[in-house]
Amino acid sequence: MHARVKCEGCHTDITEIPHKPAKKVDCLVECHIVEPSSEKKFSHKDVETFLATSVHGRLDNEGKEKKYVEDYPNCKNCHDNPLYRPLSFFKKVRPGISEASLGRCRVCHKKEEFVFQFYNHVTTRLHKSRNPLNIAEMCGRCHDDPALVARHELSTKAVFSYGETFHGKAASFLDERVPDCLDCHVNKGESVHQMISHKDPKASTHDNNRGKICATIDCHPSASAKFASYGVHAEFSLVQSPAQYFFTVFFIILTGCTLLPLMGIIFLDIVRRFFPHAEMGRRK
Numbered sequence: 001m002h003a004r005v006k007c008e009g010c011h012t013d014i015t016e017i018p019h020k021p022a023k024k025v026d027c028l029v030e031c032h033i034v035e036p037s038s039e040k041k042f043s044h045k046d047v048e049t050f051l052a053t054s055v056h057g058r059l060d061n062e063g064k065e066k067k068y069v070e071d072y073p074n075c076k077n078c079h080d081n082p083l084y085r086p087l088s089f090f091k092k093v094r095p096g097i098s099e100a101s102l103g104r105c106r107v108c109h110k111k112e113e114f115v116f117q118f119y120n121h122v123t124t125r126l127h128k129s130r131n132p133l134n135i136a137e138m139c140g141r142c143h144d145d146p147a148l149v150a151r152h153e154l155s156t157k158a159v160f161s162y163g164e165t166f167h168g169k170a171a172s173f174l175d176e177r178v179p180d181c182l183d184c185h186v187n188k189g190e191s192v193h194q195m196i197s198h199k200d201p202k203a204s205t206h207d208n209n210r211g212k213i214c215a216t217i218d219c220h221p222s223a224s225a226k227f228a229s230y231g232v233h234a235e236f237s238l239v240q241s242p243a244q245y246f247f248t249v250f251f252i253i254l255t256g257c258t259l260l261p262l263m264g265i266i267f268l269d270i271v272r273r274f275f276p277h278a279e280m281g282r283r284k
């Protein structure tokens, strides 16, 4: 991602070699690259403003620090290295990255480097850079931390409960078609840095809007609003989701009561087949 940024672009305090112990990198510094549409020096400052107004922002409406402010994510909490997929991923021919369309660029643009740089610049952003499991794992560092969940009065260990659903199960088998956290929690056209609480009427997950998440063309196009009322974050817990709890308990009992006797009968049948003359006790 940062191949074109020089070391000093981020490590701004390093001016000589050998250098003194380096300061922490500030992701919001202006670097020497110019953003071509505005011709201003490039920086990620806008992301900070997005983040500030999101549920992950550190300040409340009055500009005061929120309670337990150290629980809120900063850039480096979410954007650590292992999160990016191996570079080879980008080299793979996937929808949107194809030799055939590269051939088109070459018709007019003569420099291979130019073609690759700009082609990749756009196409890598036309699909997600991480699979649903990777994303869930990232969020899970905080959202599955029982202490954090309790401190912020959230109702669920969100990643755990996601893992209990069909979506989450498929994600754990590396399925990429299922929705990840961002598909549901980010309003279309906004960035992931603008997620808001489901209690906010503007949130994609607010009761009034959540039907639209399910009913997208890629997911369940004919879904009704009611379809979306199922508990996406239902845990197997009597307190959090009693209906699901009793439903699951019922099926555990039903399965047990059906299968255990059946297995007993099969076992007896096998015994009879292998030992046709076996007897319990002595026949009179």
Ligand code: HEC
Pocket: 002, 005, 006, 007, 008, 009, 010, 011, 022, 023, 024, 025, 076
């Ligand atoms: C896009 C910004 C960026 C660029 C460009 C960059 N780094 Fe870093 N570097 C970081 C971040 C972020 C860290 C993590 C530590 C931190 O938060 O300061 C880091 C950490 C390091 C560390 C480990 C420091 C430690 O305390 O463990 C070294 C060494 C390092 N970088 C060297 C380089 C060198 C050499 C280059 C140029 C080839 C370079 N970096 C380019 C952002 C960058």
Ligand code: HEC
Pocket: 027, 028, 044, 047, 048, 051, 056, 073, 074, 075, 076, 077, 078, 079, 125, 127, 128, 129, 130, 135, 182, 192, 193
């Ligand atoms: C809550 C976790 C989270 C935090 C905090 C966060 N990001 Fe992100 N950011 C993401 C995710 C996830 C994506 C990628 C979305 C995708 O791949 O679909 C992303 C995408 C980006 C992108 C676009 C990358 C691209 O090539 O398309 C930039 C730039 C970015 N973040 C910068 C920042 C900066 C700067 C900060 C700190 C001010 C920050 N992010 C804080 C989760 C986070």
Ligand code: HEC
Pocket: 101, 102, 104, 105, 106, 107, 108, 109, 115, 118, 119
């Ligand atoms: C039919 C010829 C043609 C094809 C095919 C073509 N381009 Fe271009 N491209 C041009 C021309 C001519 C310009 C300059 C247009 C202008 O400045 O308005 C241009 C401009 C660009 C620019 C802007 C450069 C700048 O510095 O402003 C980029 C980036 C670019 N093309 C990338 C691509 C990519 C990637 C492909 C393949 C997907 C592609 N082009 C296919 C003819 C083409």
Ligand code: HEC
Pocket: 135, 136, 139, 140, 143, 153, 154, 155, 156, 158, 159, 162, 167, 179, 180, 181, 182, 183, 184, 185, 198, 205, 206, 210, 213, 231, 232, 233, 234
């Ligand atoms: C299928 C859509 C969907 C997916 C996928 C999804 N969520 Fe949710 N999430 C929702 C909806 C809708 C709500 C609103 C409350 C509810 O119904 O539980 C919600 C609520 C939440 C809450 C607030 C819980 C509370 O009650 O305080 C958090 C935190 C959360 N989600 C995080 C995540 C994380 C992290 C992931 C990824 C592992 C994720 N969500 C995946 C739809 C989704």
Ligand code: HEC
Pocket: 055, 056, 071, 072, 073, 074, 077, 078, 135, 138, 139, 140, 141, 142, 143, 148, 152, 154, 181, 182, 185, 195, 196, 197, 198, 199
């Ligand atoms: C560094 C920790 C951290 C990380 C990483 C993190 N979050 Fe959060 N998130 C929080 C905290 C703290 C809150 C509680 C905000 C509050 O108290 O209102 C929160 C709140 C939320 C909410 C709002 C819950 C509600 O009330 O409806 C959603 C949705 C959410 N996070 C989704 C995500 C997703 C998706 C990811 C991964 C891309 C993620 N978070 C990563 C710390 C984190």
